[in-house]
Amino acid sequence: MHSRLKLGVLPAELHQQLLNLTTNMKSSSADVAERVSVDAPFTGEVIGEVLVGDAQDVSRAFQLSRGAQKLWAEMPMSERKRIFLKFHDLVLKNRELLMDFVQLETGKNRASAADEVLDVAITTRYYANKAEKFLSDKKHPGALPIVTKNMQQHVPKGVVGQITPWNYPLTLGISDAVPALLAGNGVVAKPDLATPFSCLIMVHLLIEAGLPAELMQVVTGSGEVVGGEIAKQCDFLMFTGSTATGRILGRQMGERLVGFSAELGGKNPLIVSKDADLDKVIADLPHACFSNSGQLCVSIERIYVEEEVYDEVVTRFVEAVKAMPLGAGFDWKYAMGSLISETHVARVSQFVEQARAEGANVLCGGKARADLGPYFYEPTVLVDVAEHTALRTEEVFGPVVFVEKVASLEQAIEKANATSYGLNASVFAASDTGNWVARRLRAGAVGINDGYAATWASVSTPSGGMKQSGLGRRHGAEGILKYTEIKNVAEQRWISMRGPAKIPRKVYSDTAATALKLGKMFKILP
Structure with a gap:
């Protein structure tokens, strides 16, 4: 070519x-x-x-x-x-x-x-x-x-x-x-x-x-x-x-x-249980949040961590994010590239600056990187995001995520579901715990010990959104x-649906009713 x-x-x-x-x-x-x-x-x-x-x-x-x-x-x-x-x-x-x-x-x-x-x-x-x-x-x-x-x-x-x-x-x-x-x-x-x-x-x-x-x-x-x-x-x-x-x-x-x-759209949550494999969590979190520079509908934008492991998760996650190499070009070494436009950089920055002004703590990132290219913005992790800030509920569609401590998985599930969206969700936990949480999350796709890739790549299973995240499905049948369009084609052979012409309609109707009763009894009719 x-x-x-x-x-x-x-x-x-x-x-x-x-x-x-x-x-x-x-x-x-x-x-x-x-x-x-x-x-x-x-x-x-x-x-x-x-x-x-x-x-x-x-x-x-x-x-x-x-x-x-x-x-x-x-x-x-x-x-x-x-x-x-x-x-x-x-x-x-x-x-x-x-x-x-x-x-x-x-x-x-x-x-x-x-x-x-x-x-x-x-x-x-x-x-x-x-x-x-x-x-x-x-x-x-x-x-x-x-x-x-x-x-x-x-x-x-x-x-x-x-x-x-x-x-x-x-x-x-x-x-x-x-x-x-x-x-x-x-x-x-x-x-x-x-x-x-x-x-x-x-x-x-x-x-x-x-x-x-x-x-x-x-x-x-x-x-x-x-x-x-x-x-x-x-x-x-x-x-x-x-x-x-x-x-x-x-x-x-x-x-x-x-x-x-x-x-x-989506405002996708990720839950970390206290019985999760934290090495696996830290290895996957940057991909779950910052693949495609966070510009994807299924990207994780909010993380809820059980209090027993919260400090370790936050510390290690921030270290991993700070280590992400950013850059422009066709080289495989870069973990994250650019945003799409100057307008989008301004939108992402506005979300972060509003949250910061309302008391949020930016643990890493939080600024544009014009030295790398005109539309670069650092992968950003925040904590202590106030309840009324736009960052908590609106889709950023960029490399920004906030982390919050929860007292229990029940609280994490409640917070995860407290949104008008329902596109993607994730839980990192032991297998039984993960499946228990997954059944309670209101999202069209739920990953267990994976951010979004496993559900998306399972093309034999339908995928789509609940609530305000869409209707219809892609993938699968x-x-x-x-x-x-479904076309119902029925061919009637030998006798009419209304019965043979020589049989009175009342007799045929009574016969059909009896046949339905027998069919139910012997399970021979649909």
């Missing part, structure tokens, strides 16, 4: 090749269409430009995708599987380049970029191998034994709309599209304007693997214009982002009576079936 990238502008030929994937936008005047620059968080420099789409561009994208989807839906599953297994191989073959793209656009460290690439490969292989089983026709008992044959079928929704954020442009931009496409749908996607090229390079690989070129359309532009128009035209919407935006889209989809799946 292409050679590795450098920390600078995209090579002109590659930039144009990716831009060509959006040439259906403003096709009559692409040379003079409005463009927006994409910046590299590591340096603040412009790495390329993309077109700014409008409602007409979205309509054109849906027209093209709908045309391709009709043929795609008729393609045998064996052929769809072949294409996606080839895509899986191309992702792994080009993993270094893909990590370069993700880092260049997001500023995350190499390990976090590697997580994304592997996630796409794992999810693709899972659904390529399982789609036929999940989508196959399934027999069910008919209304009348023998004479009624009943079948459940899954048919594609049509064209799925997808609106994704900047923090995981591969995982959220492509891993969600894979099951939608395998289910026979087209996709019209709006990546975030901060990270369009990561999505486009993946679409390039999908086409190289054999996906029809017009089936997955990418429209770059604002959330208000492009995202809003996608929500107006799609047959199902997959959204990942803030709870506030999720509510707006949910109302819009509800008005249209069109399906909607959303992963939204639900992660592909949500992109389909």
Whole structure:
């Protein structure tokens, strides 16, 4: 494919090749269409430009995708599987380049970029191998034994709309599209304007693997214009982002009576029990809190520690955080990279400074690091955070966590559940204790002796949020079936459901009632 990238502008030929994937936008005047620059968080420099789409561009994208989807839906599953297994191989073959793209656009460290690439490969292989089983026709008992044959079928929704954020442009931009496409749908996607090229390079690989070129359309532009128009035209919407935006889209989809799946915000708790393996706790806590610079929905933002081990946990955790190497670049040695923008640095700083002003004690971090790059902010640990400060209840979405002492696990569980969110939670404890706590935590995913990675990577199990953290699920059977409509097909053979014409209706009704009683007695009817 292409050679590795450098920390600078995209090579002109590659930039144009990716831009060509959006040439259906403003096709009559692409040379003079409005463009927006994409910046590299590591340096603040412009790495390329993309077109700014409008409602007409979205309509054109849906027209093209709908045309391709009709043929795609008729393609045998064996052929769809072949294409996606080839895509899986191309992702792994080009993993270094893909990590370069993700880092260049997001500023995350190499390990976090590697997580994304592997996630796409794992999810693709899972659904390529399982789609036929999940989508196959399934027999069910008919209304009348023998004479009624009943079948459940899954048919594609049509064209799925997808609106994704900047923090995981591969995982959220492509891993969600894979099951939608395998289910026979087209996709019209709006990546975030901060990270369009990561999505486009993946679409390039999908086409190289054999996906029809017009089936997955990418429209770059604002959330208000492009995202809003996608929500107006799609047959199902997959959204990942803030709870506030999720509510707006949910109302819009509800008005249209069109399906909607959303992963939204979180204020994720982690509990440390007094019987936990503290070496394991300290080894995992920095990853649980600061992977991807804390810019992920499932990141831990609050920690509750039983008082018997509180002092040791806090001391060792702070030492581990202070030892984290920060830096810009494609080197594997950095434990944490940059934030996404100057605006986000200001947001994170505001949370910390407000908490500090209200009496919180910053044990480490708590300041921007312009010496490393324009958008760096140190991993930050606080204690003594006042009850009424925003940091306690609102999602920071950055490298900031507070630690609090609790008298018991019951108190820890109560505090962990005292939130409007319910996306991810974690408990470090002996196995029996951990399972006891996990059953009582109100979150869509709960890790035992792990922050979030084990639940997320278990792609065979549905994952999503409770309460204000979303609705619908990704992963598992639900992660592909949500992109389909269930069709109930019943074939009636030999006699009518209303009985033979020669038998009076009252006699037939009495006979049917007797049959139901016998069926219940002998357990022979559904």
